[in-house]
Amino acid sequence: MMSTDYRALAVDGLWLQNPALVQLLGLCPLLAVSTTLVNGTILGVVTLFVLTASNLLISLVKGLLDERIRLPLQIMVIATFVTCADLALQHWLFEIHQRIGLFVALIVTNCTVLARAESFASRNPVRASLVDGFMMGMGFLLVIMVLSGIREILGQGTLFQGLALVFDPQIFGFADADLVIRFNFDGLLLVMLPPGAFLTFGCLLAAKNWLMQNE
């Protein structure tokens, strides 16, 4: 049996073939939800789950995939996991769902998910597909965390806003407001607006390319 190079899959997903920074896929949710670190992280985690689960299922049934039904079938599988994730979010993190629910449903249209199903999971072994989905998801998660962190700090001068919606800080004896770091300025509005998302993301791309050139 051919051994799979999991290390290479990890390096590809996180860096060399990073879905957001290199393949430039899934930019709609990436740019739209990266307004605060908490929102971005949750969306990234849900995307990670959907990518991993859909890669797994598609790879399991890849022998049955027929030219004519391949795409509708993949979309159906992806939509299934997105719906389950959406319900799970409403179950456990209701107030977060109130804020980003719109974009959770849109994960179905995130090209990264379909691209991995189509170009990797439908022609690779199950375990490799699972690892690929997870690593690509991690790549997306890390980028959206960095992007939303930068935008939250520069755009509204806070960090971790909304964290109290994820877990109850009173368990640890904190008040809700203690979780939020407030910087001493109001923030640049431009960074919060859609153009700011593109500009910040452009800076990230430039930084990534510069780093790769100097490797």
Place this chain on the structure above:
Amino acid sequence: MSNRSKPIITLLALAAFCGSLVSMSNLLSREKILENQTRFAQKKLIEIANDPEVELHAIQPDVYRLESQGKTTGFVFKQSTEKGYNGNITFWLGVDTEGEILGVRIISHKETPGLGDKIETNVSDWIHAFAGASLENRQASDWAVKKQGGTFDQFSGATITPAAVIDGVKTGLVHFENHASSWSEAKDKPVYRTEESFRRGEDDEY
């Protein structure tokens, strides 16, 4: 199996699998989600009363009477506007007996995260600007964002959302004017609704 029927059967089988997966998640989460929605709405309702001394008495579906030391101090009722950027915005509107706003709290909306969601209290203080306003102490033209000649702030990048809420609140005040006398005479209907009907805003028999 012939070559032609194989893809059909594959598709059907997987559709059945995916369908049952979704149904199962729905079954497992439905009750908790309803409970979350109810609790969220109740949390927002209590925020308007903003005082442990004040008692909330249900008098009609989605209409509550506020009572303090045996006296009616105001009413909180559910309102909804369709003028948002993306679907309905539903909110509680609290009004005292003189028609002045005690508070407004958003229950549900689908406005753009990061732009339109400044109507939520955990994102910005904007919604508190309604406190104390009434149809009498504000002119008709005041009920608009500043950009359109009113007295309420717009959000940078989002005007439709605050304008929709302002309009909805104003409509709600008119609704209150029309119902104030009947509400004042209405009897309390304690525990007359199931959690599910609370969510759907439907009457239960009582």
